Amino acid sequence: MHLHADFSKRAIVAAHQYQWVASPQAGVERVMLDRIGEEKARATSIVRYAEGSFFPAHSHPGGEEILVLSGTFSEDDRHYPAGWYLRNPPGSAHQPASEEGAVIFVKLRQMPESEQAPVRIDTRSPANWVQQGTIQVCPLFTSEAEHVRLLRLPAQEPLAWPPTGGAELLVIEGTLVADGQNYAGGSWLRFPSEDSPQVHAGPEGVTVYVKTGHLPPDGPGA
Structure with missing residues (x-):
């Protein structure tokens, strides 16, 4: 899949244009903003976790950047309410979930291998x-x-x-x-x-x- 994959052109998705698409995991939906690849892709998305939803534990070979927009996003036993900014470097792994539900902005596979330090900012x-x-x-x-x-x-x-x-x-x-x-x-x-x-x-x-x-x-x- 190629969506807004030509970086020489403007790309805009206004809030009223959101199209929620089910992910492979029940209770988790996403709005695809840009994407190069299929399920394992260089991607920018808005992701919505329903109450009590989760993804199985997995790694991120190209890193992952997250901004929690609403609710509380969890990684294993760590919990991040709205406003937290996270960077998980290439090779990191986690099991994401949300007990109360959450909406997050996510960028996948967009970090160089040289980036090794995780970032957590409230x-x-x-x-x-x-x-x-x-x-x-x-x-x-x-x-x-x-x-x-x-x-x-x-x-x-x-x-x-x-x-x-x-x-x-x-x-x-x-x-x-x-x-x-x-x-x-x-x-x-x-x-x-x-x-x-x-x-x-x-x-x-x-x-x-x-x-x-x-x-x-x-x-x-x-």
Whole structure:
């Protein structure tokens, strides 16, 4: 399967466009945002766990990145409420589950083998945020290949553009405006390198996940 696999093109899935698809595991559904491959794929998804659902224990040869959007997501005996950011490096393994139900943003098989350290950050903790001018920033991960953070922009605040290496955005709270279109919480937007959209916060401000530097400069995903 190839879905939004050409990284030289814009890809947008607004929250009202979600199409939930059953996974191989009962009680777990997903919205596919981009994908290269079948069940074992380089993939970006929104995943919804029903109350009491789980996946059998498995490994992640290409790593896994997670942002918990609602509910509580569990790995074995560790529990992560909404707001937690996780990175499980290549070769790691876990048994994911949710006792109360959860919705998570997930990126699979998108880490280099050199990434070895797990990351756990509670983005709801004020201690993890810093003020940069009028914007609040929660740094999540930085390497030569990518820069990941949460941003809180006040009403109408523009998002600095263009970033190097393209950008991927997930609206967490509020409204993001891109080239005059409003995108509510849950909307996902990917802009290729050299693209220069006009992006700013809506009238109530916005909290947005931002990943930059990770997209190939041109051509389809491999």
